[in-house]
Amino acid sequence: MRIGLDVGGTKILAALTDDEGRVVASVRRPTGWGADAVVDGIAAAVAALTGGAAPGSVGIGVPGQIAPGGVVRHALNLGIDELDLAAAVAERIGVRPAVDNDVRAAAVGAAALLPDADSIAFLNLGTGVAAGIVRDGMPWRGARGAAGEIGHVSVDPAGPACPCGQRGCIEALAGGAGVAARWATPGSLPVADVFDAADAGDPVASTIRGEVVQGVAAAAQLLVLTADVDVVVLGGGVSHLGERLRGPVRAALRHAASGSAFLRSLDLADRVVPVPGGVPVGAVGAALLGLAAAEAVSGV
Ligand SMILES: [Zn+2]
Structure with a gap:
């Protein structure tokens, strides 16, 4: 199971995809305000797609500056000044996500189409x-x-x-x-x-x-x-x-x-x-970035 999340100022769109980035299922929920609420929202969206099973890989596109390793800075419309999002989400879902800027994730999703x-x-x-x-x-x-x-x-x-x-x-x-x-x-x-x-x-x-x-x-x-x-x-x-x-x-x-x-x-x-219509390119791109990061770690 590959999961990608597009975290915006008002909503989180999460998609379950196959290895080619085709959307199998998706959920949408409010983002919440501040670090704890955003992490809660991401964990809940992942759980809604997996039914509690561990996903194979997870990618997250999020606004703001993203430092290597998944630290989010200056995500003002999420109420986040600085947060190690990769670590915080890993603690909740048991899988370390790839975290990238939301526009960059959407670009990867669009390119795949x-x-x-x-x-x-x-x-x-x-x-x-x-x-x-x-x-x-x-x-x-x-x-x-x-x-x-x-x-x-x-x-x-x-x-x-x-x-x-x-x-x-x-x-x-x-x-x-x-x-x-x-x-x-x-x-x-x-x-x-x-x-x-x-x-x-x-x-x-x-x-x-x-x-x-x-x-x-x-x-x-x-x-x-x-x-x-x-x-x-x-x-x-x-x-x-x-x-x-x-x-x-x-x-x-x-x-x-x-x-x-x-x-x-x-x-x-x-x-x-x-942009190719009808596809949540942000979530799809995030899923592809999560898959690429997981393959890099496992040496595939
Ligand atoms: Zn200017």
């Missing part, structure tokens, strides 16, 4: 913006675990102010939090609300929609020009806009390439693809 791509960047469009880069099925973490943290690359010096102190960061343009701050209209889905209002002719919404598209297009171009990945996968909550987002992003990339034979040669627009 795109077998024709040797390398992908998974661009997570949520409250914030970050990417996970995967090559040959495994994540590229970088020297300090920061590979893909492109949210605070400024791509427009005249763009909206970002809490980090710069202007026109990719995250300020296209992140849900930045959009919500500029739209300033109550609603649980600010980016979708902005797109609806823009469609209805609201000029402020239209401007913000343009900034979202600009930010996503810049992120895609940055990822291709940095890592030359086969495809950039649009994922995260904002990506549920589907073609309403992807269409304008591709148009913006084509426009940018119209005056550059170099950019045209890279087919940027055609390399932006949607």
Whole structure:
């Protein structure tokens, strides 16, 4: 039994998979707040899938910075400042889990569903913006675990102010939090609300929609020009806009390439693809990372 857990700010999605990462069963439960509640939630989700039997391997994707060995730092939306999550979960379920960043885990899950791509960047469009880069099925973490943290690359010096102190960061343009701050209209889905209002002719919404598209297009171009990945996968909550987002992003990339034979040669627009539908890529990727770690330990 391979288990993967995608631990988010509000819910834990846990999936039982086969060795190829196909989902056999899944459960969903509230995350809870603080280290004890998060560990309780993970243990309960695992027990719900295994019926109390020991799983073969476990992987966990969790927001925040992840130090080698499974220590989670600065997972602010879980109420965790620092926690040795791997040790805490191992104590509860009897198996030491592999722990990685949630975006990186989702990137591994998405890559498993795109077998024709040797390398992908998974661009997570949520409250914030970050990417996970995967090559040959495994994540590229970088020297300090920061590979893909492109949210605070400024791509427009005249763009909206970002809490980090710069202007026109990719995250300020296209992140849900930045959009919500500029739209300033109550609603649980600010980016979708902005797109609806823009469609209805609201000029402020239209401007913000343009900034979202600009930010996503810049992120895609940055990822291709940095890592030359086969495809950039649009994922995260904002990506549920589907073609309403992807269409304008591709148009913006084509426009940018119209005056550059170099950019045209890279087919940027055609390399932006949607996340494969109907699969919990975060949990699936976590399960695959758990399996890979277990095989590394056993020397398979
Ligand atoms: Zn910033």
